[in-house]
Amino acid sequence: EAPLVESGGALVQPGGSLRLSCAVSGFTLDFSWVTWVRQAPGKGLEWVANMKRDGTESHYIDSVKGRFAIFRDNAKNSTFLRMSGLRVEDAAMYFCTRAVVLPGGRVYFDPWGQGIRVAVSS
């Protein structure tokens, strides 16, 4: 079984909303930062948002601030990305991943979900 499985992707019109889900198995989210990374068609990887393991901190790339919200349900071992005001440029494959945070500010991403596609078009 894959350790992270995303769902909730769809085709939406500009201005629309979506909620992506990421179900985690094989490890507990309680001790992990969670992160969403996206890859637009033909582009590279782009970090989108992350949330601290206790949910007290979250951070976003500037282009999604005020429109996206990351949250988590540790009881369900899941993380979610609520997206509103979607733009054409938000169209991408969205991946959830665990951020491994080590002393000294070292951050690495492992493992990763298989990704879920979000399309934004009228």
Place this chain on the structure above:
Amino acid sequence: EIVLTQSPATLSLSPGDRATLSCRASQSIRGYLAWYQKKVDQSPRLLIFDGSSRATDIPARFSGSGSGTDFTLTISSLEPEDFAVYYCQRGTTFGGGTKLEI
């Protein structure tokens, strides 16, 4: 904000060749760099962390080196399955990627 610049953008090699990929940081990041492999329709795969430590189950032909601002990912002898796009990462920043093609 740190910027990571990868070169070359595309690297054309053959199975059995040695591949050398570069990642340059806009300021010193000590040894704190990771490398990922990304194939089409697959999720990214962590290869190297802390500049030179191989992740779990990564073959020994993959090695990382460097510190400060200049880092290198070396694949000693390319296998057919190694042709993919490779990204370096530090914190929330990814490099632009190097496409390794046959």
